[in-house]
Amino acid sequence: MSNPHTTTLLISSLPPNSTFGIDLHTYTTGPNFRGIKYVPPGLHFVYYARSPGVPGGLGAQGQVSPDVSGGMGLRDGFWVEARGGGEVIVREWDAESDELRVAEALTSTTVDERGLAPYPYREPGIEGEERQPSTDDFKRLSTRITKELLDRILPTGWGVGSTTASISDEKELKTGAASTPDEHVLRFSVIDLKRSWPPGSVGADITRWSLDKSWVLNSTIQTYHSGDRTALLGELQLAYLCLLAVSNFAGWEAWKTIVEMVCDAQEAIATESWQAFFVEFMDVIEAQLVCTPEATFRDIVEDSLFLATQLRHLRRNITDGEASTATPGVVPSSVLSARLDDLLKALKEAFDYEIELVGGPHAGRGFVDLENGGEVIVIGEGAEDEMEEETGEYAPVIVEM
Template sequence: MDQETANVLFDKGAILLFLDPPENLEFGIDYNAWSTGPLFKGVKLIPPGLHFVFYSSTSKEGIPGMRTGFFRFFEAGEVLVRKWSNETEDLLDESEMDTEQAERYKGDIKSFDNNLGPYPLAPPTNWQRWMALTNYITKSLLHRIFPNNGIISHLPSRNNDSLPSLLEEMDRRMGREVVEKEEGVEFTAFDPRQSFPPGASGSEITKWSMDKTWLTKELLREVYNSDYHNLLGELQLAFVATLLGQNFTSFNQWKKIVQLLCSCQELVDESPQLFSDFLDVLTKQMNECPQDFFYDILSENHFLSQQLKTFSRNIPGSNEKLRQKFVAFHQKLQEKFHWEIPGLPASLKDHRRRSSDREIHDDSEDDEDEEGEFAPTIVEL
């Protein structure tokens, strides 16, 4: 990092003391991960703001196991103390430590300086990428969803399974109608299949099952204080908890919010900026998505292609800016993953939006019905 940034962070940067970790523990913060050595005692010069700290044991073959971690908004100049417990093979927070001892560590922080690694800010684009990926996440949102001091739960580890095993587990559980809720995770509860108001008529049930506008408006009003940035913040939190925390409940919530926003026909007309910002969030997420995760989870089961086809139909012909942003997003998917949305026209300029009664398109593949948990409710009249 440049000297000016170093000087600012020397005064404003936070410190994480990570005491007594076993050697060869995988330790990471945000995008950065290391294998701990005998001299490692934590990280210094952490920029104020949201961070995700994670760790996992490593097998004899050098394969990291399932991760445990926690989100935290670090304050300027904060010193956070965590200590490894050999009994639980986990970190003790300050409430589980001797209070006086923790305060002594903080008061003698300069003695740890040579054993603290600086938060990586070279290249600075890594820090900018992390900020762009989490810019809508607020303290109140984090505390609501991960109320246990930001700690993220994860799938049980068996024989130090690595990330490919997580992908297999996600794929196995994708088709279940009932998704197990992991402990300590409190995402907003809603069912995309129940997207119509109480007492709705048959025609209303059919309409609002295909168009999720009513449900989205209800959630914005009841949960997100009528501010769609909070909804996008939950989408971001679900993504990073999946990507870095390897948490299945978070992945399921990410899918639900993506489906919700891709299926709002009327709301795209009413609030185009919401969907422009939604596309920006998706673009940044796909930029960070590993290829194995994309192919094994997002493209193989056709979830993403179904939702993006639905979204493309809902973009009004009059909103050229949003249509062009969608085209640019699709092009980035092609460039990074060499993947096209099956059934999507090469250009959206001639794209014909479905009318409110959902008239049938000529392209049979483009009209492929959603199946399983994402199928809409159709009421025969």
């Protein structure tokens, strides 16, 4: 029986053994699969691929079974807004284009529920298999994503796939083409961290704002989000979900750019009026990382040690900011330091990973395997090496024990 307070997502003619997912729950379809029922009100991310899924995995009723293959391949996807009230959203498979296209909407009274899997469809996990996502994961990962944000960043129809490009490539940064609407590309904020100073800056100002990303952070928020700081966090969430669900490279690059910009915003970090933003930024990063499949997490960690480097910068800037605003004889506020400590603790608990700051200037960085099977990311801390390019002698190295 249909639920009058939810939505049905009807999927017509999707070939068996296709990959199908909603809100990070990924399945392999069976011959009887016709969609998802009981979808709660709100925004949802649907994705699919015709490529074969798990051989023979058709589920108890020939509908869907969890995709435990670990492989992704090319996927397409789209966001939908479920309004509830018994509505039926219909997508029909187009064999010529290998796409799910919008079809005429139906009413709940005309839908045969046979072949509809409940949201979220889950089968008992296999002992020892990788943790499967929960509905709470998607909620944590999309707290700041709004319809307005999807309209601004996603192509017409809120579609995004593995190969969907972004306007924020190097050529468009140079030509200014990023302001031109395009219905086929992602419109993430155009952020050039190599030119992060105000127009007309010279000399000392260029040096200052090259190191401190506070100006470009505030400029990005004003230009693309009408001054709404939390909307930038929504963009960060959307970029990461594009990576997790459909392996979109533009999303990955946008995520890294925003993370680097925020972690290096020295003046903003030291400003009390920005404190709530940085606390929520760390909330978002923690949710993203602990909800990430372990194999993907390790890829992220090992990508030029990007994560370790940025958290190192964040720690340094928080410490410097607390010191600069401290009253003589009074212990400085440690709200941001405590939140960062909690983030690092969460990574340790989720993946047995530790990120530590050790040693003095030029102490080097790398991975150290522990006897208990865990790993520690070791990164040197010191003021001098922050002025050096992370190449050559001080480039990231892998430490083998």
